[in-house]
Amino acid sequence: MPPAPSSSSAVAAADPRGGRGWLSALRRDPSKRARRADDDGTPLTDELLVIFTGVPDLVRCAATCRRWRRLVSAEASFLCRTPRRRPGRFIAPLALGFFNHQMDVPRFVPTADASSRFPGLLQQSLSTLVDDGLFDGSSQIVASRNGLLVIDLRGRKHDRALKLCVCNPMAGVVHVLPHLGGKDGLGHYACTVLTADDRDEKTIDPPQSSYFRLVLVYTRRGFTASRSYSSEEGSWSEWAKVTNARLGKKLMGLTHSGVVGRGGRLVYWLSKNVVFVLSLETLQSAVVSMPRSGNGQKFDMANTLLGLSPNGMLCAIQIGHMSLKPANRRVTIRITTCTDRCWWDTEELIQVEQSLPADVGNIRLQWFCEKSGAVFFSTISGDSDHLGSEMYVLNIKTRVVDKLVSHDRNSNPWGYVHGYEMDQTAYLASLAEPEGMEDM
Structure with a gap:
């Protein structure tokens, strides 16, 4: 492994800043909350905590009754430290909406369900999180996972001093x-962020629910390099060479x-027609081809998203070439899953044309929220005299399509779209608030 960089910036701790989280407006003083008929005032004892930590699906547990919901939400941070099995299903309420970056700070567009549960989300942008102008017109979101956003703060496009921040809009942290500058600077890179939700269920000493690890891969002369930042260690790791396969600058x-x-243990990045796979334990990599068209469907390789199935399997979401014939008008979204037996082994087809305008002429997949099963996609409809663009969200589990927002298409309104869904801790903490929320 190459020696550690000498720059002091590589070992300096992050600058944590508190702000106005989206959940803060819903917080109430528990002592001032009206007593309900099903609340006997009994505190959550250590024995009950042990029972709750052994429950694999806390969402269903919280749905049992109002009292259990309040108990789970009050102890969300503690309970989420315990590794548990994946729920094996999509949790639709995790999806809150998407960030869209045009000429100013990325602004948030919520789903209808999120707006009803969290009033005020429609007016939110990144600038509301902190007051010191950290996020300006040059800030860009580069990753979004499990309730966290990774934001590139560089003011100039060719600035090689990498300036990143990781934020949780729900918590306001x-x-x-x-910064990575000088010899540590880099140009093109790919990144993702791991959270406590990504840990293996066999983990003996789980990290705090606020834990994150940012992973970078980038090009150096003749090879691909990787380094990471851990919130537990508070510093960047040494850079190391990625072996076997590599990604060029383009x-x-x-x-x-x-x-x-x-x-x-594994990270997958989609790049054009291939998937770049990196083992975080060995830093060995591989390049795998994307699934090809099947059953007579012609799927656009450039119109593809990657994600995980509820059981943790890698899957690809693709959209087929549309049939605009009035007698046989079809718009097909294909979900292909990679299993242990074979790459891209099973597929599911979802028809969405019944939810779209009759004059739609183009569809573009934008984002897949892997824990909630929400697929965001945009359309262009109308004629040359008046084109319009809409953003939709598809619930994979129910196959319901909802329109989120419309734009007159005098320019591309969806240049940089990043979907956003809550992490497990924020979701459980929100279950008891606001007090009038319906049972799940």
Whole structure:
């Protein structure tokens, strides 16, 4: 492994900043909350905590009754430290909406369900999290996973001093990471962020629920390098060479936000027609081809997203070439899953044309929220005299499509789209608030 860089910025701790989290407006003083008929005032004892930590699906546990919901939400941070099995299903309420970056700070567009549960989300942007102008017109989101955003703060496009922050909009916590400049600077890179939710269920000493690890891969002369930042260690790791396969500068610049699988051991980045796979334990990599068209369907390789199935399997979401014939008008979204037996082994087809305008002429997949099963996609409809663009969200579990927002298409309104869903701790903490929320 190469020697550690000499720059002091590589070992300096992050600058944590507190702000106005989206959950803060819903917080109430428990002592001032009206007593309910089903609340006997009994505190959550250590014995009950032990029972709750052994429950594999806390969401269903919290749905049992109002009292259990309040108990789970009150102890969300503690309970989420305990490794548990994946729920084996999508949890739709985790999806809150998407960030869209045009000419100013990335602004948030919520789903209808999120707006009803969290009033005020429609007015939110990154600038509301902190007051010191950290996020300006040059800030760009580069990754979004499990309730965390990774934001590139560089003011100039060709600035090689990498300036990143990791923030949780729900909690209002912003970590400004040590800058990587000089010999540690880099150009094109791909990144993703791991959270406590990514840990293996066999983990003996689980990290705090606020734990994160940012992983970078980038090009050096003749090879691909990797380094990471851990919130527990508070510093960047040494850079190390990635072996076996590599991504050139052009492909590196085309990567999508990474997908984390196998209990936090593998990261997958989609780049054009291939998947770049990195083992975080060995730093060995591989390049795997994307699934090809099947059953007579012609799927656009450039119109593809990666994600995970509820059981933790890698999957690809693709959209087929549309049939606009009035007698046989079809718009197909294909979900292909990679199993242990074979790459891209099973597939599912979802028809969405019934939810779209009759004059739609183009569809673009934008984002897949892997824990909630929400797929964001945009459309262009109308004629040359008046084109319009809409953003939709598809619930994979129910196959329901909802329209989120419309734009007159005098320019591309969806240049940089990043979907956002809550992490497990924030979701459980929100279950009891606001008090009038319906039972799940």
